[in-house]
Amino acid sequence: MALLLEQLLNGVQLGVTLFLLAAGLTLVFGIMGVINLAHGSLYMVGAYAAAVTASATGSALLALLGGLAAAALTGMAVEYLALRRLYARDHLDQVLATFGLILFFNEGMVLLFGRQPLFVNVPDGLRGAVRVLPGIDYPVYRLLIIAVGLLVALGLYLLIQRTRIGMLVRAGATNRDMVRALGVDVRLLYTLVFGLGALLAGLAGVMAGPILSVQVGMGEQILITTFVVVVIGGIGSVRGALFGAILVGVVDTLLRAYVPGLLRQVMAGPDADALGAGLASMGVYLLMALVLLVKPRGLFPAHA
Amino acid sequence: MAEPVLSVQHLVKRFGGLTATDDLSIEVMPGELHALIGPNGAGKTTAIGQIMGEITPDAGRILFLGEDVTRLSTPARVRRGLSRSFQITQLLEDDTAEDNVALAVQARAGHSFRFWRDAFGDARLRGPARAALEGVGLPPARWSLPVADLSHGERKQLELAVALASGPRMLLLDEPMAGLGASESLRMTEVLRGLKGRIPMLLVEHDMDAVFSLADRISVLVYGHCIASGTPDEIRQDPAVRAAYLSEEERV
């Protein structure tokens, strides 16, 4: 029971990380019609910048700011230099161009920091665990990630439902031509939305640093899972991204926690662990296939 | 009285708060050219979309040749003999005019799981395709041009040729004259006059000269509802039509 609750919390923690990435990806797609593979690279840039700042200054706050700034600036530069030229292109061109960007960013990180993973410590003061229920301790840092993720979700909700920018975002997600027809400075809106998406991706990268190791390729690993989230949730829908992210996070974590154990009852230990890990990795893709069989446009389709 | 070819019964379609089709009932009799007119936004294109199965109605039935087709997919309806042209042309832009028509001929000829024979030199496809192009009056010099290079008027002609090539037992024409110049409009009117009597047609059109000279019967749509239906003379004199239609037109 205690283990299950802990795993559920781990799942939610993975879920909010996925949400931070999926929100940006789904907005960028919903509004600009761009499929951006390099979104994972922004996550990686944020993680690296934070890791390097932390080891240089020892300050968690500076690390956070450094990571966010690096991701947002990189994101806006990418939008300004490359993606802006791709809005009117078909998805194939977008996939290829951003594939090129991934190669560039990955190898760039290798050039700058080498192939060895960097390890980041949990900031002082956030170490240790707290009792969430009688008999169950849970790390403070992971709880903080969950809290930040949910706060961001709330903030995005308010931004989208209550502000003028949010209105344009909503209108843009359902009818792109209409927003253009309204005479809005679409370029500025695009750059802002892209910057926001990059900022959230960077935030996810900064927070994931102390939990995972910071290394080249971390972006793509999570990016593909984020795709699953976006497809399950419905492309263009922030609500769908939140729901899909938590669902995928929890399902993935529970499968990883329990499938190897179940397999070990029928086969040898190491083989069971390997196969279990593989089957657990496949789980979310199967989940996506199931969702699409029932609802080909995802659970919360934004384009009616 | 003969069985109607197409019978639309109490069709309803809502988009959010907007009722695009409001209890619409129309019939098209064998050999008849039935025109559907109405101001912008009256729901004419939506009605065609529902008859073709591209849009699912919220209520009502559609009978084609006595069969209920309300739940059938678009391809299934086309195979039963319904065929449409699009107001905004939907053509294969990279292909030549002739290839576009030949593909419709091919679709009508049955399944296309044929991987070997060269379809470009297949007389069984090319013959009927050229006949259809001739039928709509597209000059042969333009047949081998990619659609992207054709003029707007030629694309409209091609739209009609493609619709004819699928061997329809009824045609739904969505504004075949929209955007045409005066001479082109006249030519299109003559083409339709030539088809009249052979194939029943439901014609949506804003060109009133064409409508009143071609139609056997006219139905007037306002806000998705049919307010009047009758011969051109009856419609011309109908006070309700004049009021609703003309005032709408002026406002637009």
Added chain:
Amino acid sequence: MHRLWRDERFWAVLLLALAALVPVVAPLLGSPATVGLATRIAIYAIAASSLNLILGQGGLVSFGHAAYFGLGGYAVGILYAHYASGEPFLGLIPGSNDLLVTMPVAILAGGIGAAIIGALSLRTAGVQFIMITLAFAQMLYFLFVSLKAYGGDDGLAIRRVVPVLGMNLRDPATLYWIALGLLALWLFLMDRIGRSRFGRILAGVRQGERRMAAIGVRTYPYKLAAFTIAGMGAAMAGALMVNYLRFVSPDMMHWTKSGELMVMVILGGLGTLLGPVVGAAALVSLEYTLSGLTEHWQFILGPILLLVVLFARGGILGGLRRLAGRPRQHQAQPLPPEELPSGELPPGDPVAERAAHG
């Protein structure tokens, strides 16, 4: 009008004939390694051309094509592993080290895999389709990573392949000629399919699904058939690749491999017969050259890809055509004056009409 040098098929035959001379010429030029490079190019050309069938002809952006490349490879690898151990696969199917057995099995495996994945993925379109094909490929990747019995992450090595019809596959030139022969066969097949009724339907799918429905075509079965054929081609290439490398690992189905196959198609020229071949040659050579210059060659390759997409539309073949001054197919001819649309506005305002109709 119909000049020989404007026909892509003429160039394909010429190129293949010249390519067949590589094993003869390379030793004379003192670079025997070229044969290996040429073999890789021929194999990737088959894989890229198979992707082109769905990507270029049908406009279906599949981002998981490496999955079938890998399935073909693993069919060879797994059959060899069972041949070496003597235990039949699943207790039923005996292993084999004979290409005449393993190749058909590989093609079958790729076809079945593509049929299943395609059946599910083709229910969606657009971005969903891109992401789903990617996700299914990742799923297979993780499956093979976790199969410790077949090497897991480390992959499987194969040795002692029996001669095929008296040809020794250990001889690089022989293997190259086999790969080139299969490439020629595959291109011939693609050319036929492209011109067939089936190919016409695919071209229609690419240019307008709505039009296809309006002429009465249910496109799903055709898309699925194309997807399956493409999977079989990729699996054939994968089986060849494993025979060339004598090794198979999950890397063959890694998503970056799917990306590379797409790059080859675009780089060479999307939807053309020779484009994928030219693209495979260009990318493999570029990687070879760059990796000779620096370990960090991807740092250079990435921006090159970006620039190609942004500025070189139509790929290498498109550029060559422009250089050759080939009259563009889409060149408009002057219209007689009465054909020009007059200044008259259309009676209906299409924008308003469309908006009202949702």
